[in-house]
Amino acid sequence: MLRILAISEDLKTLPINLVEELDCPGISWYWLDFCDPDERETIVLEEYFHFHHLSIEDAVFSLNRPKMDYYDQYIFLIINALNQETLDPEEISLFIGKHYIVSYHKKPLPEMEEAWNKVVKNQKGWENGPAFAAHQIMDKVVDRFFPAVSQIEDYLTDLEDRSEKQFIRKLIDEVFLVRRKLLKLRRLVNSMRDLLYRIINSERLESLQNHKMYFSDIYDHLLKLSDMIESSRDMTADMRDSYLSINTNRMNTHMVVLTVITTIFIPLTFIVGIYGMNFKYMPELEWKYGYFMILSIMLVLGIGMYLWFKRKGWFDSF
DSSP: OEEEEEEETTSOEEOOOSGGGGGSTTEEEEEEEEESOOHHHHTHHHHTSOOOHHHHHHHHSOOOOSEEEEOSSEEEEEEEEEOTTTOOEEEEEEEEESSEEEEEESSOOHHHHHHHHHHHHOGGGGGGTHHHHHHHHHHHHHHTHHHHHHHHHHHHHHHHHTTTTSOHHHHHHHHHHHHHHHHHHHHHHHHHHHHHHHHHHOSSOGGGGGGHHHHHHHHHHHHHHHHHHHHHHHHHHHHHHHHHHHHHHHHHHHHHHHHHHHHHHHHHHHHHHHHTSOOSOOGGGGOTTHHHHHHHHHHHHHHHHHHHHHHTTTTTTO
16 A cells, blocks of 8 residues: 655645656655555655665565665665564664655554654644654654553563462563563664664764754653663563572472481381391390380381471471
């Protein structure tokens, strides 16, 4: 799908629906948006705009990190929107010239819809030209990072409240799942932050010079997002270390119990082993009270060892 927003020199919208009509006089600037374009529409990038083939390849083929390339008549940007369900990046390519902005994305994105509606309705921003549209696109893209980060923060708070009611192993699995999500978000946010830093500090972006203050605001939002993500990662690290310490302490307690039981039964097993031998001439075997005497010795020995371990403090951690 291809849609066009054309602004006249007297800051009014023009009823233009075809790319060929963009050559008509009286147009101040225009925004051409490619949403899920087919091959015929994609050819417009080369045949009508004559964009460099490298920038067209980057726009058509995905898996690119946010970047900015300078060309003679335009600048080329790739920004990453956030898929709220998978936390994977959704690429948006921007070709920004002096009198136009061309956006290219392979699927409908709510960020682009919000930006398009904001640009259409905000007539005061039309005088800023393509920079106004570029700012709105990046602003809406960055704004949609906040719900995902805030949702993870709320989930961590709830996870911490549930730590006493769930098994440690399950809690640790959930913590590592959250850390994987935070790693995805950190990569996206940091790459977008580096791109915005280049934009606001570049001296070659003549079309965006008067709009740098607005891009600086987006950069501040990305810094805040980065701090929120790092704070959540620190929280997950603390929770992980705490859970592992609790798990280790519980394991040590179980080992103490097993060790005590084993230690008490070692001498008892020794005694039983001796009198379980099938020797004919064992003096105690013919004694009338031998059986009861051995049981008494074993009972006294077991109780005595239990009291000795208790005195040594082996049971204090139970």
